[in-house]
Amino acid sequence: MQDTAIDLPARRGTVIPVREGQTIRIVNVHGTQVLDCWAFDRADPSCCMSMEHTRSYNSRIVPRVGDRLVDNRYRPMFEVVSDTSPGIHDTLMCSCSAGIYARMGHPGHDNCEDNLHQALAGAGLAVGFTPAPFNIFMNYPFSPEGEISRKPPVSAPGDHVEWKCLIPEAVVVISCCPQDLTPINGESMSPCGARCLIFDR
Protein backbone atom coordinates (compact mmCIF):
# COMPACT_ATOMS: atom_id res chain seq x y z
CA MET A 1 0.00 0.00 0.00
CA GLN A 2 1.38 3.36 -1.03
CA ASP A 3 -0.19 6.59 0.16
CA THR A 4 -0.01 9.90 -1.61
CA ALA A 5 -1.04 13.06 0.25
CA ILE A 6 -2.24 16.11 -1.65
CA ASP A 7 -2.92 19.42 0.06
CA LEU A 8 -5.94 21.28 -1.27
CA PRO A 9 -5.29 25.01 -0.89
CA ALA A 10 -8.00 27.33 0.35
CA ARG A 11 -10.06 29.12 -2.32
CA ARG A 12 -8.49 27.13 -5.17
CA GLY A 13 -9.10 24.06 -7.33
CA THR A 14 -6.81 21.04 -7.47
CA VAL A 15 -6.56 18.19 -9.97
CA ILE A 16 -6.12 14.72 -8.45
CA PRO A 17 -5.44 11.75 -10.75
CA VAL A 18 -6.91 8.47 -9.46
CA ARG A 19 -6.50 5.05 -11.06
CA GLU A 20 -8.75 2.01 -11.04
CA GLY A 21 -8.61 0.21 -7.70
CA GLN A 22 -7.20 3.20 -5.86
CA THR A 23 -9.16 4.88 -3.09
CA ILE A 24 -9.31 8.63 -2.69
CA ARG A 25 -9.90 9.92 0.83
CA ILE A 26 -11.15 13.52 0.97
CA VAL A 27 -10.49 15.01 4.39
CA ASN A 28 -12.26 18.04 5.88
CA VAL A 29 -9.18 19.07 7.86
CA HIS A 30 -10.79 22.11 9.50
CA GLY A 31 -14.27 20.66 9.71
CA THR A 32 -16.56 23.20 8.09
CA GLN A 33 -15.10 23.54 4.62
CA VAL A 34 -17.32 22.72 1.66
CA LEU A 35 -15.56 20.95 -1.20
CA ASP A 36 -17.03 21.16 -4.69
CA CYS A 37 -16.02 17.96 -6.48
CA TRP A 38 -16.04 16.86 -10.09
CA ALA A 39 -14.56 13.85 -11.87
CA PHE A 40 -13.72 13.18 -15.50
CA ASP A 41 -12.60 10.19 -17.49
CA ARG A 42 -8.99 10.85 -18.48
CA ALA A 43 -9.57 8.94 -21.74
CA ASP A 44 -12.46 11.22 -22.69
CA PRO A 45 -13.05 14.23 -20.43
CA SER A 46 -16.50 14.84 -21.95
CA CYS A 47 -17.38 11.81 -19.85
CA CYS A 48 -17.89 13.16 -16.35
CA MET A 49 -19.41 12.35 -12.99
CA SER A 50 -23.03 13.44 -13.17
CA MET A 51 -25.26 14.24 -10.21
CA GLU A 52 -28.46 13.68 -12.23
CA HIS A 53 -27.28 10.24 -13.32
CA THR A 54 -26.01 9.41 -9.83
CA ARG A 55 -29.38 10.29 -8.27
CA SER A 56 -31.13 8.11 -10.85
CA TYR A 57 -28.74 5.19 -10.40
CA ASN A 58 -29.04 5.12 -6.61
CA SER A 59 -32.66 6.37 -6.43
CA ARG A 60 -31.43 8.79 -3.79
CA ILE A 61 -30.61 12.50 -3.66
CA VAL A 62 -27.41 12.17 -1.60
CA PRO A 63 -25.18 9.10 -2.14
CA ARG A 64 -24.39 6.92 0.87
CA VAL A 65 -21.72 4.32 1.60
CA GLY A 66 -22.20 1.50 -0.90
CA ASP A 67 -23.66 3.77 -3.57
CA ARG A 68 -21.99 4.43 -6.90
CA LEU A 69 -21.03 7.79 -8.37
CA VAL A 70 -22.10 7.51 -11.98
CA ASP A 71 -20.99 9.31 -15.11
CA ASN A 72 -23.09 10.94 -17.83
CA ARG A 73 -23.16 7.65 -19.75
CA TYR A 74 -24.64 5.85 -16.71
CA ARG A 75 -21.35 4.07 -15.99
CA PRO A 76 -20.15 3.81 -12.36
CA MET A 77 -16.93 5.79 -11.82
CA PHE A 78 -16.56 5.41 -8.04
CA GLU A 79 -18.02 3.52 -5.14
CA VAL A 80 -18.51 5.38 -1.87
CA VAL A 81 -16.67 3.12 0.57
CA SER A 82 -16.50 5.27 3.71
CA ASP A 83 -17.97 8.40 5.24
CA THR A 84 -16.99 9.37 8.78
CA SER A 85 -19.04 12.60 8.62
CA PRO A 86 -22.77 12.76 9.43
CA GLY A 87 -23.35 12.12 5.71
CA ILE A 88 -24.69 15.60 5.00
CA HIS A 89 -23.67 16.51 1.44
CA ASP A 90 -25.35 18.25 -1.47
CA THR A 91 -26.06 17.23 -5.06
CA LEU A 92 -28.74 19.84 -5.80
CA MET A 93 -26.87 23.10 -6.18
CA CYS A 94 -24.63 24.60 -8.86
CA SER A 95 -21.15 25.63 -7.82
CA CYS A 96 -20.52 29.27 -7.03
CA SER A 97 -19.52 31.16 -10.16
CA ALA A 98 -18.62 34.53 -11.61
CA GLY A 99 -22.31 35.04 -12.41
CA ILE A 100 -23.41 34.39 -8.84
CA TYR A 101 -20.86 36.73 -7.28
CA ALA A 102 -21.63 39.46 -9.83
CA ARG A 103 -25.29 39.17 -8.84
CA MET A 104 -24.25 39.44 -5.16
CA GLY A 105 -22.37 42.66 -5.91
CA HIS A 106 -18.92 41.05 -5.76
CA PRO A 107 -17.70 40.75 -9.36
CA GLY A 108 -14.32 39.07 -9.71
CA HIS A 109 -14.68 37.03 -6.52
CA ASP A 110 -12.86 33.68 -6.43
CA ASN A 111 -15.35 30.97 -7.38
CA CYS A 112 -15.56 27.21 -7.69
CA GLU A 113 -16.53 27.18 -11.36
CA ASP A 114 -13.45 29.14 -12.43
CA ASN A 115 -11.37 27.02 -10.01
CA LEU A 116 -12.53 23.90 -11.87
CA HIS A 117 -11.57 25.16 -15.31
CA GLN A 118 -8.30 26.71 -14.16
CA ALA A 119 -7.29 23.46 -12.46
CA LEU A 120 -8.18 21.45 -15.57
CA ALA A 121 -6.21 23.86 -17.78
CA GLY A 122 -3.21 23.46 -15.49
CA ALA A 123 -3.37 19.72 -16.17
CA GLY A 124 -3.65 20.25 -19.93
CA LEU A 125 -7.35 19.44 -20.01
CA ALA A 126 -10.31 21.44 -21.24
CA VAL A 127 -13.98 20.71 -20.71
CA GLY A 128 -16.47 22.98 -22.46
CA PHE A 129 -19.14 22.85 -19.80
CA THR A 130 -19.49 22.74 -16.01
CA PRO A 131 -21.13 19.60 -14.67
CA ALA A 132 -23.22 19.94 -11.53
CA PRO A 133 -20.78 19.44 -8.63
CA PHE A 134 -20.90 16.98 -5.77
CA ASN A 135 -20.78 19.45 -2.89
CA ILE A 136 -19.18 17.42 -0.14
CA PHE A 137 -19.91 18.48 3.45
CA MET A 138 -22.35 21.15 2.20
CA ASN A 139 -25.44 21.42 4.39
CA TYR A 140 -28.33 22.68 2.29
CA PRO A 141 -31.24 20.65 3.63
CA PHE A 142 -34.51 20.30 1.72
CA SER A 143 -37.97 20.12 3.25
CA PRO A 144 -40.52 17.42 2.27
CA GLU A 145 -42.02 20.06 -0.06
CA GLY A 146 -38.63 20.61 -1.70
CA GLU A 147 -37.80 24.00 -0.15
CA ILE A 148 -34.02 24.32 0.17
CA SER A 149 -32.37 26.14 3.08
CA ARG A 150 -28.76 27.18 3.51
CA LYS A 151 -26.97 26.04 6.70
CA PRO A 152 -23.35 25.82 7.87
CA PRO A 153 -21.70 22.38 7.64
CA VAL A 154 -22.15 19.90 10.49
CA SER A 155 -18.95 17.97 9.74
CA ALA A 156 -16.11 17.87 12.27
CA PRO A 157 -12.36 18.40 11.79
CA GLY A 158 -10.90 15.28 10.21
CA ASP A 159 -14.17 13.95 8.86
CA HIS A 160 -13.64 12.29 5.51
CA VAL A 161 -15.25 10.42 2.68
CA GLU A 162 -13.58 7.67 0.65
CA TRP A 163 -14.33 6.71 -2.93
CA LYS A 164 -12.91 3.67 -4.72
CA CYS A 165 -12.14 4.26 -8.40
CA LEU A 166 -13.88 1.92 -10.84
CA ILE A 167 -12.53 3.23 -14.18
CA PRO A 168 -8.98 3.00 -15.55
CA GLU A 169 -8.03 6.65 -15.02
CA ALA A 170 -10.14 9.34 -13.41
CA VAL A 171 -9.32 13.01 -12.98
CA VAL A 172 -10.90 14.33 -9.81
CA VAL A 173 -11.07 18.09 -9.32
CA ILE A 174 -11.77 19.55 -5.90
CA SER A 175 -12.37 23.22 -5.23
CA CYS A 176 -12.15 24.43 -1.64
CA CYS A 177 -15.15 26.73 -1.85
CA PRO A 178 -14.09 30.40 -1.52
CA GLN A 179 -17.52 31.64 -0.47
CA ASP A 180 -16.86 34.10 2.38
CA LEU A 181 -20.06 36.15 2.17
CA THR A 182 -22.41 33.50 3.64
CA PRO A 183 -22.01 30.78 6.33
CA ILE A 184 -21.82 27.99 3.71
CA ASN A 185 -18.27 27.26 4.95
CA GLY A 186 -19.12 27.76 8.61
CA GLU A 187 -20.28 30.63 10.79
CA SER A 188 -16.81 32.21 10.75
CA MET A 189 -17.14 32.69 6.97
CA SER A 190 -13.43 31.89 6.64
CA PRO A 191 -12.80 29.47 3.75
CA CYS A 192 -9.88 27.16 4.37
CA GLY A 193 -8.03 24.26 2.78
CA ALA A 194 -8.45 20.50 2.94
CA ARG A 195 -6.49 17.37 2.07
CA CYS A 196 -6.66 14.25 -0.06
CA LEU A 197 -5.00 10.90 0.39
CA ILE A 198 -4.70 8.32 -2.36
CA PHE A 199 -4.40 4.68 -1.28
CA ASP A 200 -3.29 1.93 -3.63
CA ARG A 201 -6.08 -0.34 -2.54
Place this chain on the structure above:
Amino acid sequence: MQDTAIDLPARRGTVIPVREGQTIRIVNVHGTQVLDCWAFDRADPSCCMSMEHTRSYNSRIVPRVGDRLVDNRYRPMFEVVSDTSPGIHDTLMCSCSAGIYARMGHPGHDNCEDNLHQALAGAGLAVGFTPAPFNIFMNYPFSPEGEISRKPPVSAPGDHVEWKCLIPEAVVVISCCPQDLTPINGESMSPCGARCLIFDR
Protein backbone atom coordinates in the same frame (compact mmCIF):
# COMPACT_ATOMS: atom_id res chain seq x y z
CA MET B 1 -51.84 38.32 -30.28
CA GLN B 2 -50.69 35.67 -32.68
CA ASP B 3 -50.71 32.00 -31.71
CA THR B 4 -48.52 29.33 -33.20
CA ALA B 5 -49.34 25.68 -32.54
CA ILE B 6 -46.61 23.06 -32.75
CA ASP B 7 -47.36 19.37 -32.50
CA LEU B 8 -44.81 17.38 -30.53
CA PRO B 9 -44.67 13.88 -32.00
CA ALA B 10 -44.53 10.84 -29.74
CA ARG B 11 -41.05 9.44 -29.01
CA ARG B 12 -39.29 12.36 -30.71
CA GLY B 13 -37.67 15.69 -29.95
CA THR B 14 -38.83 19.02 -31.35
CA VAL B 15 -37.13 22.40 -31.49
CA ILE B 16 -39.33 25.39 -30.61
CA PRO B 17 -37.97 28.92 -31.09
CA VAL B 18 -39.29 31.42 -28.55
CA ARG B 19 -38.58 35.14 -28.47
CA GLU B 20 -38.45 37.61 -25.59
CA GLY B 21 -41.92 38.49 -24.36
CA GLN B 22 -43.53 35.44 -25.95
CA THR B 23 -45.15 32.77 -23.81
CA ILE B 24 -44.78 29.08 -24.53
CA ARG B 25 -47.63 26.85 -23.38
CA ILE B 26 -46.67 23.18 -23.10
CA VAL B 27 -49.77 21.00 -23.17
CA ASN B 28 -50.03 17.43 -21.92
CA VAL B 29 -52.66 16.51 -24.52
CA HIS B 30 -53.10 12.92 -23.36
CA GLY B 31 -52.45 13.59 -19.69
CA THR B 32 -49.74 11.15 -18.67
CA GLN B 33 -46.93 12.00 -21.04
CA VAL B 34 -43.61 13.09 -19.55
CA LEU B 35 -41.86 15.86 -21.50
CA ASP B 36 -38.11 16.27 -21.12
CA CYS B 37 -37.36 19.95 -21.73
CA TRP B 38 -34.22 21.91 -22.40
CA ALA B 39 -33.59 25.50 -23.46
CA PHE B 40 -30.62 27.23 -25.03
CA ASP B 41 -29.69 30.79 -25.86
CA ARG B 42 -29.80 31.08 -29.65
CA ALA B 43 -26.94 33.63 -29.48
CA ASP B 44 -24.70 31.14 -27.63
CA PRO B 45 -26.05 27.61 -27.26
CA SER B 46 -23.42 26.78 -24.60
CA CYS B 47 -25.66 28.95 -22.45
CA CYS B 48 -28.51 26.67 -21.39
CA MET B 49 -31.30 26.30 -18.87
CA SER B 50 -29.76 24.63 -15.83
CA MET B 51 -31.65 22.70 -13.19
CA GLU B 52 -28.86 23.13 -10.61
CA HIS B 53 -28.87 26.91 -11.11
CA THR B 54 -32.68 27.03 -11.14
CA ARG B 55 -32.87 25.16 -7.82
CA SER B 56 -30.33 27.56 -6.33
CA TYR B 57 -32.05 30.68 -7.67
CA ASN B 58 -35.50 29.71 -6.36
CA SER B 59 -34.27 27.79 -3.27
CA ARG B 60 -36.68 25.06 -4.33
CA ILE B 61 -36.36 21.66 -6.02
CA VAL B 62 -39.35 22.04 -8.36
CA PRO B 63 -40.14 25.49 -9.78
CA ARG B 64 -43.59 26.94 -9.17
CA VAL B 65 -45.61 29.73 -10.77
CA GLY B 66 -43.67 32.96 -10.25
CA ASP B 67 -40.29 31.21 -10.20
CA ARG B 68 -37.61 31.76 -12.81
CA LEU B 69 -35.91 29.13 -14.96
CA VAL B 70 -32.28 30.11 -14.86
CA ASP B 71 -29.37 29.42 -17.20
CA ASN B 72 -25.89 28.17 -16.40
CA ARG B 73 -24.71 31.78 -15.99
CA TYR B 74 -27.39 32.43 -13.35
CA ARG B 75 -29.43 34.54 -15.75
CA PRO B 76 -33.22 34.10 -15.81
CA MET B 77 -34.40 32.67 -19.17
CA PHE B 78 -38.10 32.14 -18.41
CA GLU B 79 -40.67 32.92 -15.77
CA VAL B 80 -43.21 30.22 -14.94
CA VAL B 81 -46.48 32.09 -15.42
CA SER B 82 -49.05 29.28 -15.29
CA ASP B 83 -49.40 25.62 -14.31
CA THR B 84 -52.83 24.00 -14.51
CA SER B 85 -51.43 20.59 -13.49
CA PRO B 86 -50.95 19.53 -9.84
CA GLY B 87 -47.44 20.98 -10.15
CA ILE B 88 -45.71 17.60 -9.99
CA HIS B 89 -42.56 17.84 -12.13
CA ASP B 90 -38.98 16.62 -11.79
CA THR B 91 -35.62 18.38 -11.83
CA LEU B 92 -33.58 15.59 -10.21
CA MET B 93 -33.21 12.95 -12.89
CA CYS B 94 -31.16 12.64 -16.07
CA SER B 95 -33.04 12.05 -19.30
CA CYS B 96 -33.29 8.52 -20.61
CA SER B 97 -30.35 7.72 -22.84
CA ALA B 98 -28.66 5.06 -24.94
CA GLY B 99 -26.65 4.07 -21.86
CA ILE B 100 -29.73 3.58 -19.71
CA TYR B 101 -31.56 1.43 -22.26
CA ALA B 102 -28.44 -0.64 -22.94
CA ARG B 103 -28.24 -1.30 -19.19
CA MET B 104 -31.93 -2.32 -19.24
CA GLY B 105 -31.23 -4.82 -22.02
CA HIS B 106 -32.79 -2.70 -24.78
CA PRO B 107 -29.91 -1.24 -26.79
CA GLY B 108 -30.96 1.10 -29.60
CA HIS B 109 -34.19 2.14 -27.87
CA ASP B 110 -35.47 5.63 -28.69
CA ASN B 111 -34.31 7.97 -25.94
CA CYS B 112 -34.66 11.58 -24.85
CA GLU B 113 -30.94 12.38 -24.92
CA ASP B 114 -30.58 11.37 -28.57
CA ASN B 115 -33.86 13.16 -29.31
CA LEU B 116 -32.37 16.36 -27.94
CA HIS B 117 -29.25 16.23 -30.07
CA GLN B 118 -31.06 15.09 -33.21
CA ALA B 119 -33.57 17.92 -32.84
CA LEU B 120 -30.77 20.46 -32.34
CA ALA B 121 -28.91 19.10 -35.38
CA GLY B 122 -32.08 19.46 -37.45
CA ALA B 123 -32.09 23.14 -36.53
CA GLY B 124 -28.41 23.54 -37.41
CA LEU B 125 -27.31 23.64 -33.78
CA ALA B 126 -24.84 21.49 -31.88
CA VAL B 127 -24.28 21.36 -28.13
CA GLY B 128 -21.43 19.19 -26.87
CA PHE B 129 -23.10 18.12 -23.64
CA THR B 130 -26.51 17.20 -22.28
CA PRO B 131 -27.82 19.54 -19.59
CA ALA B 132 -30.00 18.00 -16.90
CA PRO B 133 -33.55 18.21 -18.26
CA PHE B 134 -36.64 19.79 -16.74
CA ASN B 135 -38.89 16.73 -16.72
CA ILE B 136 -42.33 18.26 -16.96
CA PHE B 137 -45.25 16.17 -15.59
CA MET B 138 -42.81 13.50 -14.34
CA ASN B 139 -43.81 12.11 -10.95
CA TYR B 140 -40.69 10.88 -9.15
CA PRO B 141 -41.38 11.93 -5.55
CA PHE B 142 -38.64 12.13 -2.94
CA SER B 143 -38.98 11.26 0.72
CA PRO B 144 -37.78 13.58 3.52
CA GLU B 145 -34.63 11.39 3.59
CA GLY B 146 -34.08 11.93 -0.12
CA GLU B 147 -35.15 8.49 -1.36
CA ILE B 148 -36.59 8.82 -4.87
CA SER B 149 -39.48 6.64 -6.08
CA ARG B 150 -40.85 6.25 -9.59
CA LYS B 151 -44.58 6.85 -10.10
CA PRO B 152 -46.85 7.44 -13.09
CA PRO B 153 -47.84 11.06 -13.80
CA VAL B 154 -50.80 12.61 -11.98
CA SER B 155 -51.49 15.22 -14.66
CA ALA B 156 -54.78 15.21 -16.59
CA PRO B 157 -55.41 15.54 -20.33
CA GLY B 158 -55.01 19.18 -21.32
CA ASP B 159 -52.94 20.17 -18.30
CA HIS B 160 -50.32 22.70 -19.25
CA VAL B 161 -47.53 24.90 -18.04
CA GLU B 162 -46.68 28.32 -19.43
CA TRP B 163 -43.29 30.03 -19.44
CA LYS B 164 -42.67 33.64 -20.45
CA CYS B 165 -39.39 34.15 -22.30
CA LEU B 166 -37.01 36.68 -20.74
CA ILE B 167 -34.10 36.54 -23.23
CA PRO B 168 -34.00 37.79 -26.84
CA GLU B 169 -34.10 34.37 -28.53
CA ALA B 170 -34.44 31.00 -26.82
CA VAL B 171 -34.39 27.57 -28.42
CA VAL B 172 -36.59 25.20 -26.44
CA VAL B 173 -36.28 21.49 -27.12
CA ILE B 174 -38.97 19.09 -25.91
CA SER B 175 -38.71 15.32 -26.12
CA CYS B 176 -41.89 13.30 -25.67
CA CYS B 177 -40.29 10.62 -23.52
CA PRO B 178 -40.25 7.25 -25.38
CA GLN B 179 -39.90 5.15 -22.22
CA ASP B 180 -42.31 2.21 -22.73
CA LEU B 181 -40.70 -0.28 -20.34
CA THR B 182 -41.81 1.41 -17.10
CA PRO B 183 -44.96 3.38 -16.04
CA ILE B 184 -43.11 6.73 -16.19
CA ASN B 185 -45.52 7.78 -18.97
CA GLY B 186 -48.57 6.18 -17.33
CA GLU B 187 -49.67 2.68 -16.42
CA SER B 188 -50.44 1.84 -20.06
CA MET B 189 -46.74 2.31 -20.89
CA SER B 190 -47.77 3.87 -24.21
CA PRO B 191 -45.75 7.02 -24.94
CA CYS B 192 -47.69 9.62 -26.89
CA GLY B 193 -47.35 13.11 -28.28
CA ALA B 194 -48.06 16.56 -26.88
CA ARG B 195 -48.47 20.11 -28.12
CA CYS B 196 -47.02 23.59 -27.73
CA LEU B 197 -48.58 26.96 -28.29
CA ILE B 198 -46.62 30.17 -28.64
CA PHE B 199 -48.41 33.40 -27.71
CA ASP B 200 -47.10 36.84 -28.67
CA ARG B 201 -47.70 38.20 -25.20
